Amino acid sequence: MKQAFEKKKYAPIGVFDSGVGGLTVAREIMRQLPQERIIYFGDTARVPYGSKSKETIIRYSRQIIHFLENKGVKAIVVACNTASAFALEEIRPEMKMPVIGVVKPGAKVAAATTKNGKIGVIGTEGTIGSQIYTEMIHRHNPDTVVMGKACPLFVPLVEEGWLKDSVTIEVAKRYLASFQESDIDTLILGCTHYPLLRSTIREIMGEGVNLVNPAYETAWGLKRLLEQHQIANDGKSEVNSAMYQFFVSDAAEKFKNFANSILPCEIKEARLIHIEE
Amino acid sequence: MKQAFEKKKYAPIGVFDSGVGGLTVAREIMRQLPQERIIYFGDTARVPYGSKSKETIIRYSRQIIHFLENKGVKAIVVACNTASAFALEEIRPEMKMPVIGVVKPGAKVAAATTKNGKIGVIGTEGTIGSQIYTEMIHRHNPDTVVMGKACPLFVPLVEEGWLKDSVTIEVAKRYLASFQESDIDTLILGCTHYPLLRSTIREIMGEGVNLVNPAYETAWGLKRLLEQHQIANDGKSEVNSAMYQFFVSDAAEKFKNFANSILPCEIKEARLIHIEE
Numbered sequence: 001m002k003q004a005f006e007k008k009k010y011a012p013i014g015v016f017d018s019g020v021g022g023l024t025v026a027r028e029i030m031r032q033l034p035q036e037r038i039i040y041f042g043d044t045a046r047v048p049y050g051s052k053s054k055e056t057i058i059r060y061s062r063q064i065i066h067f068l069e070n071k072g073v074k075a076i077v078v079a080c081n082t083a084s085a086f087a088l089e090e091i092r093p094e095m096k097m098p099v100i101g102v103v104k105p106g107a108k109v110a111a112a113t114t115k116n117g118k119i120g121v122i123g124t125e126g127t128i129g130s131q132i133y134t135e136m137i138h139r140h141n142p143d144t145v146v147m148g149k150a151c152p153l154f155v156p157l158v159e160e161g162w163l164k165d166s167v168t169i170e171v172a173k174r175y176l177a178s179f180q181e182s183d184i185d186t187l188i189l190g191c192t193h194y195p196l197l198r199s200t201i202r203e204i205m206g207e208g209v210n211l212v213n214p215a216y217e218t219a220w221g222l223k224r225l226l227e228q229h230q231i232a233n234d235g236k237s238e239v240n241s242a243m244y245q246f247f248v249s250d251a252a253e254k255f256k257n258f259a260n261s262i263l264p265c266e267i268k269e270a271r272l273i274h275i276e277e
Numbered sequence: 278m279k280q281a282f283e284k285k286k287y288a289p290i291g292v293f294d295s296g297v298g299g300l301t302v303a304r305e306i307m308r309q310l311p312q313e314r315i316i317y318f319g320d321t322a323r324v325p326y327g328s329k330s331k332e333t334i335i336r337y338s339r340q341i342i343h344f345l346e347n348k349g350v351k352a353i354v355v356a357c358n359t360a361s362a363f364a365l366e367e368i369r370p371e372m373k374m375p376v377i378g379v380v381k382p383g384a385k386v387a388a389a390t391t392k393n394g395k396i397g398v399i400g401t402e403g404t405i406g407s408q409i410y411t412e413m414i415h416r417h418n419p420d421t422v423v424m425g426k427a428c429p430l431f432v433p434l435v436e437e438g439w440l441k442d443s444v445t446i447e448v449a450k451r452y453l454a455s456f457q458e459s460d461i462d463t464l465i466l467g468c469t470h471y472p473l474l475r476s477t478i479r480e481i482m483g484e485g486v487n488l489v490n491p492a493y494e495t496a497w498g499l500k501r502l503l504e505q506h507q508i509a510n511d512g513k514s515e516v517n518s519a520m521y522q523f524f525v526s527d528a529a530e531k532f533k534n535f536a537n538s539i540l541p542c543e544i545k546e547a548r549l550i551h552i553e554e
Contacts, residue, residue: 156433
């Protein structure tokens, strides 16, 4: 039993997302848990998840978790808000290892830090429509008022690379207008692409609104989860394979280029697999 | 033999696209070939195709054609520019029935009608990167100059419903700026979503540029193809099942609402199927 634990310690963390967005979560794990190995899967053949139905997202998530389990991961991070919203509670009972999503950690910190009890959430149609953030925030703080707003153009704008662009500012102003009169003091960036638009959102919302990036809270929650299960990597074993491995379901080269533009380390390869099979 | 032909006449046309865009092609078929029945498939679980690789698009197209063949269609329309660009030549030899894509008909009419030999093409990253329009136009008119420009934000803008919007106009101005100095007299709307932005594009390009909508030419090409194969519906047989049937791989209700906003007839239902299986 002791030996199994020892071995498990050195296994990688599985992280998945619909595409490149989850790299903002992987980046936070690299920063906060530098001893942990990561196997990342981006479902670039079926991206985006945000406009798809619950049933479809659950089916896709099951396929990916199956793949990561076969790769011998010790824990799984659902680094996609839509998959966390639609699939996490459904698949958790089927899983033999610890799993953490991005919704709960973000909701928890927003509920704990708001002063006036008014919280905004932006995300994909799927995430906002699911009301998952409202539900999670109310579990921690039932007296808050939560306002959600879907921002479907943010993901394609980020993927176009128009991060600080007049068009993006205009789109963001329009999406965020509903918060202007609502006096929120906290705004959750409820999609993993959105931290890349942070400075645009900051400019529109002003310094008075606290922007919550669930990626940060998720990495912190993962750290505690690994400690609880006694499977945190102590860095004492020699690493025989790569620290970070990346798999995608399509367009590996494009993924690699995007990853290299936002990750702290250079990735050499993203391997293509057929996730449907 | 005669009987088989007679029976085939009354079979439906299979039309497929990555999602709702191909409805602009279905609409043209309804207008120009009112006696033909249609079975439409929209791959809404895996939309968009425009940013995905050739191999993936070929695999998806094969699955869909297999589904349509099982539904007993007599001919297939690939109502998606990306699938036409990436998959059509590859899968044509495997098929037992006539098939037509949207690229060739659009390229042909552009090549035939340009006066100054300068043609612009707008489309998804996949379609433009494939250079398929340039190749097809040069087959008909090797002396033309063809300029391509990928417009990845057009599809999400259409799906957001921002058809005549200041943001859409700004994005369109930026994408189309490269054509302003090039003196093109013809512009191919090389993605089935783009005819829905026609008036915005018309305003920016001016009356001097002829906008080619491949949907129109495709419906016309389909008519001739059915006549050639002697399988055009003469309207003499009683229709026992619905004239138009719609299938999708996800989010059937959303698809139905979009379809009803652009089709000339009310559709009652879009049925959900698992195309991967």
